Amino acid sequence: MFSAQGPSLRELAVQALSSVERGYDLLAPKFDHTPFRTPDGILDAATDALRPLGPFEQGLDVCCGTGAGMRTLEPLCQGGITGVDFSAGMLAQAREAHPDAEWVRADVRALPFADAFDLAVTFGALGHLLPAERPALFAGVYRALRPGGLFAFPIGAPPPVSSGLYWALLGFDLVMRMRNAVWRPPFVMYYRTCPLHAVRNDLTAAGFSVATAPMTSLGRRQDGSPRYRLVLARKPGEHM
Incomplete structure (x- = not known):
């Protein structure tokens, strides 16, 4: 799992x-x-799914980490691109890898932007937020987007109960809950707290209209449904 x-x-x-x-x-x-x-x-699958919906001007990577999401934003956004994260260490790595982007240190539960972006993305970060914290994130992204702006992120289909992955993710979440029950400060990272129906409800409550697009290049499950979908949350208004 880890390189040397x-x-x-x-x-x-x-x-x-x-x-x-x-x-x-x-x-x-x-x-x-x-x-x-x-x-x-x-x-790359997210980039392919978003390309027909563009072009976009300003792009934002929410919980950007070391800047992997720039791989999606750079070919899609004709204007500037920005990453936001609360880890100074991760932002330092991102800044070194992508010196032409803008990097902002902030808590994503209180994003410091308003009507500034046409496309916002996030990758692999929702598990760092408790379900009760998602509305604050989604409300902040909503404020950060211009009218007609789009918030997009991939979400995986739940693995079947019969699979090893199901039990591995369940075991990880249980270990994290036990760790956080007995140790401070907490480390919030859960894999099973972001089902599509709950995320859709929170996005709708924030004001978005929500659709999904299958990411078919990432394969299908045995029942033919896609392994991943791209959530597409649109802020009402005309996209300039």
Whole structure:
């Protein structure tokens, strides 16, 4: 799962016992050599699904980490692109990799933007928010977008109960809940708290109109349904 350039077991243990912010500050220099970084295949599939909906001007990567989402924003946005994250360590890596982008340190539950972007994306970050915190994120993205702007992110289909992945994700979430029950500060990272129906309801409550697009290049499940969908949340108004 980890390359030779990735973190050691000790480094992962220290991260797991830290806060989310401090943990990612520590992990940042080696983050791109871990399986936690969004794979290029998912980024490219998102780019392909969004391309017919553009072109876009200003783009925003929410919870940008080391800047992997620039792979999607750069070919789609004709204007500037911005990444926002609360980890100074992750932003330092992103700034080094993409010096032409704008990087902002902020809590995504209180985004400091208004009517500034035409496209916002996020990859692999919703599990860092408790379900009760999602409305604040979605409201902030809504404010950050111009009328007609689009918020997009991939979401995976739940694995079948008979699969090893189902039990691995369930086990991880249970371990994290036990860890957070007995250790402070908490480290919020859960894989099973963002089902599509709940995310759709929260986006709708924030004012978005919500659709999804199948990411067929990422494969299909045995019943023929796509393994991943791209959530497309549109802010009402005319896209300029």
